[in-house]
Amino acid sequence: MEYSLVANYVICFDDMERKGGSLSVREIMGLTDELARRKNCKVVLIFNDNSFSEEKDKQEFESYREKVVDAELDHNPTHKQNLECVFSSNHRLFATIETVIVALDLKNIRVIKKLKGVIDTFWSELENSSDLIVSEFINHAAVLCWSYYLRGTAVSFDFLKVRLEDSYWSSYFGEKDKEVSSDEKRYRSIASTLRLSPSIFDKYIIHYLVRGYVDVSEAKTAIQELSKKIDVNRAQKALSDVWSLYSESFADNQVEIVRTFKSVLSKEADKLNLSEYASALEMLSELGEDVDELMENYVTLHETQFVNMDRHDTSVARRVSYKPLIDRIKTIQAPRNDQDIDQVCMKIATTQGWNPEDIDFLCSVTQDEFVAWIKTNPTDLSTKLRSGLLFFGDLQSSDPDATKKHKLIYGNVRAAIRKIASESSINQKRAKVMYGIDVDS
Secondary structure, three states: OOHHHOOOOEEEEEOHHHOOOOOOHHHHHHHHHHHHHOOOOEEEEEOOOOOOOOHHHHHHHHHHHHHHOOOOOOOOOOHHHHHHOOOOOOOOOHHHHHHHHHHHOOOOHHHHHHHHHHHHHHHHHHOOOOHHHHHHHHHHHHHHHHHHHOOOOOOOHHHHHHHOOOOHHHHHHOOOOOOOOHHHHHHHHHHHHHOOOOOOOHHHHHHHHHHOOOOHHHHHHHHHHHHHHHHHHHHHHHHHHHHHHHHOOOOOOHHHHHHHHHHHHHHOOOOOOHHHHHHHHHHHHHOOOOOHHHHHHHHHHOHHHHHOOOOOOHHHHHHOOOHHHHHHHHHHHHHHHHHHHHHHHHHHHHHOOOOHHHHHHHHHOOHHHHHHHHOOOOOOHHHHHHHHHHHHHHOOOOOHHHHHHHHHHHHHHHHHHHHHHOOOHHHHHHHHHHHOOOOOO
């Protein structure tokens, strides 16, 4: 439009603080004055007076302010008002997001919209998660968006990425004489308010912000693992509370203790570890309660874990003193272990190959267990012994540890065959003729 035709208009100069470097505030204010006085225009200047990048711009504005500006309106909406521009006030996450943007003093609607984009991207995997998980995600997403999109005013993004990898308290045990930076001071305040600590979400949110995309399916697995940990912590807390009923008083509350123990052991059996559960079972048993049903339920839920447990791990005996539970676990281990010996032996015999887990497993098998397995008369026994287990007797390895394990397996198998051979003449002949093991030598 021709400048000569400009008259009696309402003209807005928006985001004045974002002007180009070649345009001065003095020139804008001069044009404003001319439009108002000579062209009878109403001119509105919209800007953030705290965002001038140059000190010179601030000084020029102040010098023309009284001469040019007739009226000023300070538009300073609350965090909640700006949040309502992006999220409905009845949105499930509204209160959670409001808390974090207040802590960050984040009012920038553009950044809040960016935050909404992050939340929407991950929401399909988050919507069925616990409030604790959702809150952790919101806190970290908001802090990272704030830092990434408000560079220069927020905590440095590079600094934030590093600090989020550390625990909140680690900074207090660093170099005592080192001066604390402004970023560190701000981060400590925010981390304290929002209880920030390393989160599984950080790497996915950062990847999304920096690259513009993310594999949400990977985050799904991480969310599931976090959910499990939270459930386990909750179950452990519930059991700990019951123990507190017992240990923190001399009240006559046996009925309450028994009832709450049974309730927790029934509801949380899939989340409590063996030593925790066994201790509670033992307590109930000592109080005269029948715990067989609770024990069977626990064994059923954890059967796979117990089957694969090393029966010779002495730490189990140290951690678990309730003998009925240990005995019950042993009964389900025996048949499966015979099967495992058989499978590993056939694999080695037919392929002449194995992995470290196979060797470690065979090293854990005792002479008596090899005897028990041989007496089950597995199919292709001679192949499994001659080409499988006894193969380790002639095996040479440059690894001393591997050689030691091979000799252990070979020695236990030979000892098992010798023991069986000593039981009858026919077995003595079998051992000598088929396997070269002479009982008399």
